Amino acid sequence: MKILIVPTKEAAIVRAADIVAAEVAAKPDAVLGLATGGTMVPLYEELAQRHRAGNFSMAGVTSFNLDEYVGLAPDHPGSYHHYMAEALFDLTDMRKDHAHLPRGDVADPKAEALAYEARIAKAGGVDLQLLGIGQNGHIGFNEPTSSLGSRTRIKTLTDSTLRANRPYFDSDDAVPKYAITMGIASILEARTCLLLGLGEAKADAAAAMIEGPMSAMCPASALQMHPQTTVILDEAAASKLQLTDYYHHVHPGGQESEYS
Numbered sequence: 001m002k003i004l005i006v007p008t009k010e011a012a013i014v015r016a017a018d019i020v021a022a023e024v025a026a027k028p029d030a031v032l033g034l035a036t037g038g039t040m041v042p043l044y045e046e047l048a049q050r051h052r053a054g055n056f057s058m059a060g061v062t063s064f065n066l067d068e069y070v071g072l073a074p075d076h077p078g079s080y081h082h083y084m085a086e087a088l089f090d091l092t093d094m095r096k097d098h099a100h101l102p103r104g105d106v107a108d109p110k111a112e113a114l115a116y117e118a119r120i121a122k123a124g125g126v127d128l129q130l131l132g133i134g135q136n137g138h139i140g141f142n143e144p145t146s147s148l149g150s151r152t153r154i155k156t157l158t159d160s161t162l163r164a165n166r167p168y169f170d171s172d173d174a175v176p177k178y179a180i181t182m183g184i185a186s187i188l189e190a191r192t193c194l195l196l197g198l199g200e201a202k203a204d205a206a207a208a209m210i211e212g213p214m215s216a217m218c219p220a221s222a223l224q225m226h227p228q229t230t231v232i233l234d235e236a237a238a239s240k241l242q243l244t245d246y247y248h249h250v251h252p253g254g255q256e257s258e259y260s
């Protein structure tokens, strides 16, 4: 894992946007794996701003999001379809027919999960997978004890995730209990991964992911097995790491090392 620690959230967002923009500049028809959640909102704002400035185009990009809630139609304000349209797709030149998310409102969500895997494979797999991390160490909606060999499927969300999602819904009952999520093994097939963790609330999860044993109790720790993963943390999210001096030594200010 490449651990980049930057002083502030703002610097982390710029660093992450630089990596996404470099990927798309090098490969305009890149397949991006996209994530949702509060952490991604300022990243997408930054990318949209670069698009408006004429420095970033998604015209050739194909995207696959990590997850969607079971039971929510794309036009539901709490759905990830809706989130992605508002946060990124409508603000850039992303082609709607190239933007994929699992459909949560289908009659057979299990079949949809299988079909989603097939759609990713048909597109040639993911070049760059964006990831956030849950306070409980989840990536996508792969909650603790998810199999590290899991594929796209339906997951029951934990109480911790339901609480984290509550602000996005009108009532406790409206918070979805299930999601279709790419599995851990599916995520690990991406050619590169970029995980962004911001704020003190992510410090324990970041430490478990990077320095803990690889364990289904911290699904993000499976990224230890991935050969091309970059983790960007602000100082607060990095505050519980043990080898901080080393990470700063290798990547001063979160920049590339001499041999990157």
Ligand code: PGA
Pocket: 036, 037, 038, 039, 040, 131, 132, 133, 134, 135, 138, 139, 140
């Ligand atoms: P957050 O969620 O960005 O809203 O903190 C991240 C995640 O749960 O993966």
